[in-house]
Amino acid sequence: MGETAIRLRGVVKRYGPITAVDGLDLDVPVGTCVGLLGPNGAGKSTTMRLLTAQAIPDEGELEVLGFRLPEESKQARALLGVTPQLDNLDVTLTVEQNLLVFAFLYRLGRHERRDAVERSLEMAKLVDRRDTRVDKLSGGMRRRLLIARSLVHRPRLVLLDEPTVGLDPQVRQELWALVDALRSEGTTILMSTHYIEEAQRLADTVMIMSHGKAVAAGRPAELVTEHAGQQVLEVYGAPPRLAEVEAEAGAAGLKTRRTGTSVSILGVDGSNGLGIDGERRAANLEDVFVLLTGEEIG
Amino acid sequence: MAVANARGRRLGRLERPALTGVLVREVVNFSSYWRSATFSSTVEPTIYLLAFGFGFGSLVSTIGGYEYVEFVGTGTVATAVLFSSAFPAMFGTFVKYHFQRTYDAILAAPVDTEELVTAEALWIATRAGVYGCAPLIVAMVFGLDPAWGMLTVPLIAWLAGFGWACFGVAVAGFAKSIENFSYIVSAVLTPLFLVAGTFFPLDQLPEWAQFLANFNPLYHCVELVRHAAFGWSGWADVFHAGALVVFGLLMWRIAIHAMVRKLVD
Numbered sequence: 001m002g003e004t005a006i007r008l009r010g011v012v013k014r015y016g017p018i019t020a021v022d023g024l025d026l027d028v029p030v031g032t033c034v035g036l037l038g039p040n041g042a043g044k045s046t047t048m049r050l051l052t053a054q055a056i057p058d059e060g061e062l063e064v065l066g067f068r069l070p071e072e073s074k075q076a077r078a079l080l081g082v083t084p085q086l087d088n089l090d091v092t093l094t095v096e097q098n099l100l101v102f103a104f105l106y107r108l109g110r111h112e113r114r115d116a117v118e119r120s121l122e123m124a125k126l127v128d129r130r131d132t133r134v135d136k137l138s139g140g141m142r143r144r145l146l147i148a149r150s151l152v153h154r155p156r157l158v159l160l161d162e163p164t165v166g167l168d169p170q171v172r173q174e175l176w177a178l179v180d181a182l183r184s185e186g187t188t189i190l191m192s193t194h195y196i197e198e199a200q201r202l203a204d205t206v207m208i209m210s211h212g213k214a215v216a217a218g219r220p221a222e223l224v225t226e227h228a229g230q231q232v233l234e235v236y237g238a239p240p241r242l243a244e245v246e247a248e249a250g251a252a253g254l255k256t257r258r259t260g261t262s263v264s265i266l267g268v269d270g271s272n273g274l275g276i277d278g279e280r281r282a283a284n285l286e287d288v289f290v291l292l293t294g295e296e297i298g
Numbered sequence: 299m300a301v302a303n304a305r306g307r308r309l310g311r312l313e314r315p316a317l318t319g320v321l322v323r324e325v326v327n328f329s330s331y332w333r334s335a336t337f338s339s340t341v342e343p344t345i346y347l348l349a350f351g352f353g354f355g356s357l358v359s360t361i362g363g364y365e366y367v368e369f370v371g372t373g374t375v376a377t378a379v380l381f382s383s384a385f386p387a388m389f390g391t392f393v394k395y396h397f398q399r400t401y402d403a404i405l406a407a408p409v410d411t412e413e414l415v416t417a418e419a420l421w422i423a424t425r426a427g428v429y430g431c432a433p434l435i436v437a438m439v440f441g442l443d444p445a446w447g448m449l450t451v452p453l454i455a456w457l458a459g460f461g462w463a464c465f466g467v468a469v470a471g472f473a474k475s476i477e478n479f480s481y482i483v484s485a486v487l488t489p490l491f492l493v494a495g496t497f498f499p500l501d502q503l504p505e506w507a508q509f510l511a512n513f514n515p516l517y518h519c520v521e522l523v524r525h526a527a528f529g530w531s532g533w534a535d536v537f538h539a540g541a542l543v544v545f546g547l548l549m550w551r552i553a554i555h556a557m558v559r560k561l562v563d
Contacts, residue, residue, distance in 0.1 A: 074410060077408045
């Protein structure tokens, strides 16, 4: 096994009566992309804030790139890139000025700055927009700039907090390509998301969070097989019919979950699905998530 | 720890690269709003200077041996410092924290809250050092004689500006909403601004009020600037400068405390 970029042990963070992070263990091996998956309020963003020492844990140990937090967090932050969930670009500055400011904040030398800004402009595909003020950019461009800004110092580890939240599907695809490129360069990534597809597409391993706790962790495909089986039978019908189906499946020892207009019967691999009519589909992380937490997501 | 030692650098508390980073951000941003900042920081004290200088000056020709325009022209330096430091610090800090979330981005970089607050105050103090000279220059047009001592005015303005910048950051740090600022402006800034010896000499006031004036940083700024323009007065000026240093240091620590509370959960 290689080095560990992030190591959390028994981390607890409380805000008054609310326990945002509740005894969390997390390992992010160097060179991998780990996805934190969970609904809003699961503790993903608090975990991200703990990793930059913008939140101090009440209990537990945190280590980022070998530095103990919060004591040595400044050293860790120098090697860390952070893409926040909420856009905090300087909107009255140009694209290039935004990148230049961060080249200074991340302490790049006089001779490195120019190259770093150029590289980031290319990565964000904003070379021809370098002199455009940020408030004149589209949402997708702003988000690309936000990510590129966090990479200006070639960080060894990148924290992406909900990188595509609130963006339309086509822009999301673009950003996934950007994150994928970063991954293939060997950068370690910790990404939080509440989009199942995003976690499934980008993450080597996923940790499912609910109420500040990790409820499952592993490779997306393995998590699906382990908890939801290969195939799911989706049965549509009126509420009384759905209740019947649930009872039948339950009697046969199969797990079910209810969505708005249907019941999903999990783990119907190979079997005849109890002779119930429905549509077969491949099981996915969402099934696992709902099964494990009882919560809807996304 | 092992890795830190291997790399041979344990990062200090107030590091120059961190301060530089925050300052560069401010300077680059300033290029996009310098017109409005310069306007509000210089025009307002100039209006006070002209209104009082001519309005009041037509009733009183001299005060304490000075032409009234000279008296007010030197006094409003402190007003300019206040307007160009406390107010931008209060509003700027609040906006950057609440609305633009700039501080989230800066604190994710290798910059600590202490460095962030210090750099912001240094920047505002520098602006106050420059803007503080505006009333003096306007007063010169209306007959204030230049003096060598005036070359220290940017320095005095800088020192007072640092304290007021930290005061503004602290207020923004403690304030729950931007509306809370009205309490500070009405209950703290306006009285201090009026009873600083800017528009009328304090030796007309009852003794207890004169004593209280010693706790008004604006008063010390007014006195120092006047002495810089009309002649130093020895230990009294050392006392005034010392008071501004104490004010600056005290506010600096309070501002850091307030912002750590606010920015780090």
